[in-house]
Amino acid sequence: MNLLLEVLQAIIFPGVLFVIAMGFVFDWLDRKTSARMQGRIGPKIAGPSGILQPLADFLKLLFKEEIIPSHADKVIFLFAPALYFLAPLLGMLFIPMIAPTPIAGFEFDILAILFFLAYAALVVAILSYSSASSWTTIASGRLVLQYVSYEIPMVLSIITAAIFSKSLSVEGIVAAQNDLWNIVAMPIAFAVYIIALMAELEKPPFDIPSAKTEIVAGWLTEFSGRSLSFLKLTKEVSYVFGSALAVSLFLGGPLGPVLNIGVPTWVLYFVYFMIKLLAVGFLVFVLKTALARIKIGQATELFWKILTPLSLAQLALVIILIEGGILVAA
Amino acid sequence: MSDEPKRKVESAGLVEYSVENLVPFGPIHPALKEPEYFKLILEGEKIVQVIPRIGYVHRGLEKAAESRPWVQNMYMFERTCGICSFVHSLCYGQAVEELTMYEVPKRAKFIRLIIAEMERIHSHLLWVGLMGHWAGFETLFMWVWRDREVVLDLVEAISGNRVHKSMNAIAGVRRDMPENMEDRIVERMKFLADRARYYRDVIDSEETMLERTENIGGLSADLAEKLCAVGPMARYVGLQHDVRLNDPYAAYDEVPFDIVTRKEGDVLALLRLRLDEMIASTNMVSYAVKHLPEGPIRVKIPPIIPAGEHASHCEAPRGEIFYYVKSNGGRTPERVKSRQPTMANLPTALEILKGQTIADVPIVLTAIDPCFGCMDRMSFLDIESNRQWTWSGEQLRQYGINYYFPERLKKK
Numbered sequence: 042m043n044l045l046l047e048v049l050q051a052i053i054f055p056g057v058l059f060v061i062a063m064g065f066v067f068d069w070l071d072r073k074t075s076a077r078m079q080g081r082i083g084p085k086i087a088g089p090s091g092i093l094q095p096l097a098d099f100l101k102l103l104f105k106e107e108i109i110p111s112h113a114d115k116v117i118f119l120f121a122p123a124l125y126f127l128a129p130l131l132g133m134l135f136i137p138m139i140a141p142t143p144i145a146g147f148e149f150d151i152l153a154i155l156f157f158l159a160y161a162a163l164v165v166a167i168l169s170y171s172s173a174s175s176w177t178t179i180a181s182g183r184l185v186l187q188y189v190s191y192e193i194p195m196v197l198s199i200i201t202a203a204i205f206s207k208s209l210s211v212e213g214i215v216a217a218q219n220d221l222w223n224i225v226a227m228p229i230a231f232a233v234y235i236i237a238l239m240a241e242l243e244k245p246p247f248d249i250p251s252a253k254t255e256i257v258a259g260w261l262t263e264f265s266g267r268s269l270s271f272l273k274l275t276k277e278v279s280y281v282f283g284s285a286l287a288v289s290l291f292l293g294g295p296l297g298p299v300l301n302i303g304v305p306t307w308v309l310y311f312v313y314f315m316i317k318l319l320a321v322g323f324l325v326f327v328l329k330t331a332l333a334r335i336k337i338g339q340a341t342e343l344f345w346k347i348l349t350p351l352s353l354a355q356l357a358l359v360i361i362l363i364e365g366g367i368l369v370a371a
Numbered sequence: 372m373s374d375e376p377k378r379k380v381e382s383a384g385l386v387e388y389s390v391e392n393l394v395p396f397g398p399i400h401p402a403l404k405e406p407e408y409f410k411l412i413l414e415g416e417k418i419v420q421v422i423p424r425i426g427y428v429h430r431g432l433e434k435a436a437e438s439r440p441w442v443q444n445m446y447m448f449e450r451t452c453g454i455c456s457f458v459h460s461l462c463y464g465q466a467v468e469e470l471t472m473y474e475v476p477k478r479a480k481f482i483r484l485i486i487a488e489m490e491r492i493h494s495h496l497l498w499v500g501l502m503g504h505w506a507g508f509e510t511l512f513m514w515v516w517r518d519r520e521v522v523l524d525l526v527e528a529i530s531g532n533r534v535h536k537s538m539n540a541i542a543g544v545r546r547d548m549p550e551n552m553e554d555r556i557v558e559r560m561k562f563l564a565d566r567a568r569y570y571r572d573v574i575d576s577e578e579t580m581l582e583r584t585e586n587i588g589g590l591s592a593d594l595a596e597k598l599c600a601v602g603p604m605a606r607y608v609g610l611q612h613d614v615r616l617n618d619p620y621a622a623y624d625e626v627p628f629d630i631v632t633r634k635e636g637d638v639l640a641l642l643r644l645r646l647d648e649m650i651a652s653t654n655m656v657s658y659a660v661k662h663l664p665e666g667p668i669r670v671k672i673p674p675i676i677p678a679g680e681h682a683s684h685c686e687a688p689r690g691e692i693f694y695y696v697k698s699n700g701g702r703t704p705e706r707v708k709s710r711q712p713t714m715a716n717l718p719t720a721l722e723i724l725k726g727q728t729i730a731d732v733p734i735v736l737t738a739i740d741p742c743f744g745c746m747d748r749m750s751f752l753d754i755e756s757n758r759q760w761t762w763s764g765e766q767l768r769q770y771g772i773n774y775y776f777p778e779r780l781k782k783k
Binding site for chain 1: 394395400401402416503504505506507508509510511512513514517577579580582583728729730731732733
């Protein structure tokens with residue numbers, strides 16, 4: 042019975058299906074927020090306030106014809122989207138949402154999450170290269186360059202949280218934030234993580250590998266039909282995953298004040314988690330709408346010359362504070 | 372050039388580069404709203420050579436003009452461009468007026484100035500929005516285009532149309548200004564000037580936008596003069612090229628205005644220059660509306676224009692446009708030749724594209740405010756023997772028949 046419950050949790054809530062649904066909701070919120078900021082209305086036909094529009098787009102694309110370029114590497118071209126889809130979905134299983142423990146956590150699962158981040162970038166680079174057109178080739182070059190730029194600051198800020206909490210598991214990091222959220226102890230690491238997250242999600246100002254006015258649709262150019270719908274969905278789920286990771290690492294995950302108002306504890310945990318998740322998502326929506334795209338050289342410069350030293354300084358600062366006994370993790 | 376790619380293949384008389392270094396830009400591309408083809412020869416992300424291939428939207432306007440009455444041509448040339456439509460009919464009209472020797476009433480001249488300047492405001496706003504779009508700054512695009520509606524509404528209230536105003540007549544304008552519009556126009560112009568100042572602040576303070584536009588598309592004043600740059604593309608390097616100032620037409624000699632020039636010569640300078648020009652235009656419109664003289668708005672002219680030839684030029688939002696009109700004393704023109712600013716600015720654009728990265732192509736190409744549909748004309752050129760020739764209408768017709776019905780050719 043317990044095992045069945047765990048399987049159901051992994052598949053339905055808060056597992057795979059819920060995460061996919063959250064991907065659609067994030068897409069809708071993204072479109073709605075930027076539309077409002079730009080003086081537009083945004084999606085409004087499908088469902089109340091157009092909340093079903095991302096789902097409708099997804100379904101419509103599913104039934105479109107899939108065109109495979111004659112010179113593409115067909116095996117990779119067809120299977121890489123599925124491999125890419127796995128990365129954020131599996132990653133989400135390590136994020137605690139309705140309890141302080143995740144569905145599938147283990148002692149060193151931060152390393153697994155780092156692996157999924159690297160894996161997703163690698164798969165995208167490969168699938169971009171496999172479609173073998175001028176645009177995707179340029180895009181994959183840009184993508185790899187952007188990845189080697191943002192990875193180091195991103196990993197450094199994740200490691201900072203891990204060192205501060207003296208744990209290499211998400212569960213341990215969340216538990217250590219019972220008294221004090223990591224964002225208070227390490228605001229720079231949080232900021233660096235959010236900027237690196239925007240680069241990972243290819244949101245403006247880092248939408249360089251998919252800059253539509255320069256290289257058509259970037260690495261998505263040659264994809265159509267089912268592949269395209271899943272790639273787009275994966276982007277949104279990555280959005281959820283990245284934000285959820287930020288919530289777990291810096292904002293105390295599902296932890297919050299314990300209230301006795303007669304609802305089950307998991308509901309409380311879930312509500313806290315969702316509020317934080319949407320707050321992080323909203324931060325990214327707003328930043329993305331307010332900024333213009335920069336060039337790949339400028340992005341590399343930003344990450345290597347400014348953010349990497351900053352995150353190293355933050356790491357050193359946290360170690361000094363812990364060693365000096367000024368800040369004590371729970 | 373030592374940094375040229377090594378592998379070359381010979382093709383059609385043009386020295387072309389191997390396919391690996393070539394990225395096609397257009398004719399259908401999200402950064403181009405009109406079809407035009409640029410072959411970009413790359414080294415990594417850097418552009419070393421640009422080969423344009425123009426003529427995708429050739430419409431045969433000049434030839435069509437030869438079979439239409441003088442007045443009809445006015446409305447046809449207005450359709451040369453969907454953005455700066457008024458100034459085309461104005462320029463053509465002025466050339467014809469010179470042939471007829473009729474004096475345009477003063478009130479008509481003022482109304483022409485008002486519409487032309489409103490068109491400049493709307494064209495510059497459109498361009499600033501597009502710049503935001505190409506730079507990946509969608510919010511600027513949306514906001515600027517929302518404000519553009521203000522001036523379009525005014526144009527509609529005056530002329531009845533948003534884009535193709537159809538206001539011009541030969542020796543006058545067709546519609547008078549609506550009554551009691553003065554306050555509304557002045558108030559809206561003040562609003563637009565405020566918005567232009569606000570967008571200048573945004574562009575000056577937004578780091579991501581500065582990084583994309585500062586020191587991009589650099590050009591020296593000497594080179595600009597050598598490449599015959601016109602309009603904003605000449606003024607952004609400090610040249611005082613403005614037909615409104617150098618050879619005033621309409622009421623430009625009676626309405627005071629500041630010519631805006633900048634020294635920096637980069638895309639950022641173009642953004643600032645066009646927004647400043649917009650502010651100057653709002654002041655001109657307000658002044659003209661307040662000092663609108665009384666009187667008739669047009670003179671009736673006979674349908675036959677006396678023989679002769681005349682060339683007229685005007686300052687369109689994009690730069691100087693030219694119309695050459697020749698009459699043999701009939702009901703239709705013998706020859707009309709028009710030269711659009713995009714044609715004049717294309718060599719400049721190709722020059723400043725060299726050395727930029729591919730990420731800058733949309734920005735630099737948009738910087739000249741291209742309008743390929745206006746620009747495309749046809750001529751025959753054999754690159755190998757460097758020979759140019761023209762075809763008569765009959766030859767062109769025969770070519771068309773042979774092209775579509777080759778079997779008829781075989782029978783003969």
